Amino acid sequence: MPRRTLALATAALIVAACGAKSIFVHTEMVSPSDPEKMLSCTKSQYDSMGYKVSRYDQDERRLEGKKIRRDIRRSEPNFYRAYELIETQITPDASGSTKLTLAGHSFFDLRTYQGPTDQEQPASDTVKADLARLAERCGTTQLY
Numbered sequence: 182m183p184r185r186t187l188a189l190a191t192a193a194l195i196v197a198a199c200g201a202k203s204i205f206v207h208t209e210m211v212s213p214s215d216p217e218k219m220l221s222c223t224k225s226q227y228d229s230m231g232y233k234v235s236r237y238d239q240d241e242r243r244l245e246g247k248k249i250r251r252d253i254r255r256s257e258p259n260f261y262r263a264y265e266l267i268e269t270q271i272t273p274d275a276s277g278s279t280k281l282t283l284a285g286h287s288f289f290d291l292r293t294y295q296g297p298t299d300q301e302q303p304a305s306d307t308v309k310a311d312l313a314r315l316a317e318r319c320g321t322t323q324l325y
């Protein structure tokens with residue numbers, strides 16, 4: 182009987198872990214504007230919000246921007262800094278409109294004996310507000 186109880190408990194934990202809520206923020210929008218115009222709008226908004234483009238793929242129209250949060254301090258000896266990350270993907274639709282996919286993440290950059298380690302945190306209010314601002318300025322119709 183103990184084996185069966187252990188198996189059921191393990192299965193329950195696996196189901197709970199798989200159904201766990203995501204810690205990042207995600208949204209998709211549709212706009213009638215040209216993909217290139219949306220890409221330039223996104224880039225300019227990154228700059229105005231203090232994000233530096235860390236990855237850029239012109240062919241796939243993907244952007245990733247990082248903003249260092251100097252206002253967050255922790256008493257952990259391994260803590261180095263906190264940062265926000267916004268990922269943007271722009272894809273043309275078959276209907277002639279453009280789809281804007283946004284994802285916002287918050288990270289702690291830790292310095293451990295294994296080297297630099299990024300630890301994702303629940304999305305901060307700052308990254309949520311920045312995503313909303315980016316969506317408002319560059320997207321029009323929210324899908325979900």
